[in-house]
Amino acid sequence: MPDLSFFKNLKLPTSFWPWKKGAESVLGIDFGSSSIKLVELRKRQERASLMNYGELAIGPYGGAEVGRVTRIVEAKAAEAVKDLLRETSAKSREAIVGVPVRSSFVTTIEMPLMSEKEMGEAIKFEARKYIPVPLSEVLIDWWIIPETFKAGEEANEEDSLSKKRKVMSVLLVAIHNEVIEKYRSFMSEAGIKISAFEIEIFSAARVLVGNDLAPILLIDVGASSVKMTVVDYGIVRAVFVYERGAQSMTDAVSGALGIDFARAEEMKRAIGLSPNPEHQELKSVLEPHVDNFLGEAGRLLTDYRRKSGRSVSRVILYGGGGAMRGLAEKTAQRLGLETSLGQPFNRLEYPLLVQPAVREAGPVFANSIGLGIRGLK
Secondary structure: OHHHHHEEEEEOOOOHOOOOOOOOOEEEEEEEEOEEEEEEEEEEEOEEEEEEEEEEEEEHOOOOOOOOOOOOOHHHHHHHHHHHHHHOOOOOOOOEEEEOOOHHEEEEEEEEEEEEEHHHHHHHHHOOOOOOOOHHHHEEEEEOOOOHHHOOOOOOOOOOOOHHHHHHEOOOOOOOHHHHHHHHHHHHOOOEEEEEEEEHHHHHHHHOOOOOOOOOEEEEEEOOOOOEEEEEOEEEEEOOOOOOOOHHHHHHHHHHOOOHHHHHHHHHOOOOOOOOHHHHHHHHHHHHHHHHHHHHHHHHHHHHHHHEEEEOOOEEOOOOOOOOOHHHHHHHHHHEEEEEOOHHHHEOOOHHHHHHHHHHHHHHHHHHHHHHHHOOO
């Protein structure tokens, strides 16, 4: 069995929960490129309540270091999920599971006005123009964006935009069938019943944006990539993936300073972009990597403003690399926008005594909490 010293979890005091033992709960499971994140939630008086949460590095299951981007075989994936369930003491075996953006396709397309009945066949025909693989290889879903949500436009009760315009905007998403089957296989082996799948950016938007209708940029600094999502009127409108993530920064620090990966990871997180004179060598290694993905973020913002006529109002950072010291300040300076660290646990009810722990862990669990909340609705 792998060493579980790299496991991070929280077991909440059972005395906090007033309901009878065995009340219905659900899991939100986010299987990332370097770790698995799990939350167990229950509904209490119409609000989601936290039962357990945990994170488990998958590197050791593939013979790699903790924090490394690792691909593991299905048997090892099932073993890791079982270990995480055991260590968190999670009781539920029903889960909403996240699908990585890299295994999916998301875009907004324009379609002629038509009835919902006509949309079924029309969307399949139109999707062939956008999805770069045969439609038989993917699971497709779509959502008609309401006129009142269209960026840069306002609905008019007297003369609706649907009459003035001859087209409607449709959010098109697709997930590879083989990805779905892979998840079903190893989750089933781990004893998990999957209620639904959801692409990770939609889960994060659910808990990080809330009821804010202004355009917001979400930046997920993950181990293998940096995902950038513009959410406007609460709807995902634009997505860009920068294919170098937090691990590339750690590797750069390790090579430049001649230290091992674990020490480099620790320094990156704790010191990061610190302005202190004694930290300038580390900052000089990390800053070019940060500048690269923030440059892409700036281009995404410019492109969205040009197409929609609306400007992003603020930025929310999340993911394991999002909490790197100095990153929020650097982002605010580079993009000229208010920048904060995502705190998805604010959407949940939990004991005050664990508040410091969940605030620190918050950015890592945005996807899994969003998945869990979906499962309670």
